[in-house]
Amino acid sequence: MPACCAEAGEGYAAFYDGGARNNGTPFAVAGAGAVLYKDGLLVSSATHPLPAVRTNNVAEYEGLTAALGLLQNLPQQPHCSARIIGDSEVVTRHMELTAQPQEHLRPYFMRARQRQAQLLPRFSLTYQHVRRQDNAIADALSNDAMDEAHR
Numbered sequence: 243m244p245a246c247c248a249e250a251g252e253g254y255a256a257f258y259d260g261g262a263r264n265n266g267t268p269f270a271v272a273g274a275g276a277v278l279y280k281d282g283l284l285v286s287s288a289t290h291p292l293p294a295v296r297t298n299n300v301a302e303y304e305g306l307t308a309a310l311g312l313l314q315n316l317p318q319q320p321h322c323s324a325r326i327i328g329d330s331e332v333v334t335r336h337m338e339l340t341a342q343p344q345e346h347l348r349p350y351f352m353r354a355r356q357r358q359a360q361l362l363p364r365f366s367l368t369y370q371h372v373r374r375q376d377n378a379i380a381d382a383l384s385n386d387a388m389d390e391a392h393r
Contacts, residue, residue, distance in 0.1 A: 254324035254365070255279045258309035259380035260292075260301030263388055270296040271391045274305035275383020278312040286312050289383045291391030302330040303350035305384060306337070310357040313365060324365045327372055329381070334371040 262272040272295035277287040288308045295301050313324055328334060335341035336351050343351040374381060
């Protein structure tokens with residue numbers, strides 16, 4: 243379990259990652275993974291092979307969308323907090339509105355913002371950037387998804 247979500251009473255922590263091998267080439271394969279914890283305990287996870295995705299940043303957005311989807315799929319409950327945690331500083335800065343996405347990333351950014359808006363009545367969301375080693379489980383899930391996309 244990641245150390246940054248190990249404390250009881252912290253609410254939800256949704257980790258995400260996405261990656262692309264042979265980034266930017268016609269031979270690229272990509273995948274995304276997400277894992278959701280509540281008070282340090284595993285709730286659910288997801289992997290998404292992305293055979294048509296060609297760049298790492300797009301795959302990161304797909305991972306973010308998967309993490310938000312895990313929260314969206316939870317049963318209705320009182321308003322609570324959720325941290326969205328990933329190792330993509332680019333995506334984190336976009337979602338915190340401290341940087342603007344490049345044109346080719348705007349559709350993925352807008353989809354993530356729409357999913358975020360659907361969650362806001364139920365959750366207080368915060369975004370957190372971590373180092374890759376602090377995102378090991380979501381990273382492993384995205385690698386599993388890339389392996390599946392490659393088959």
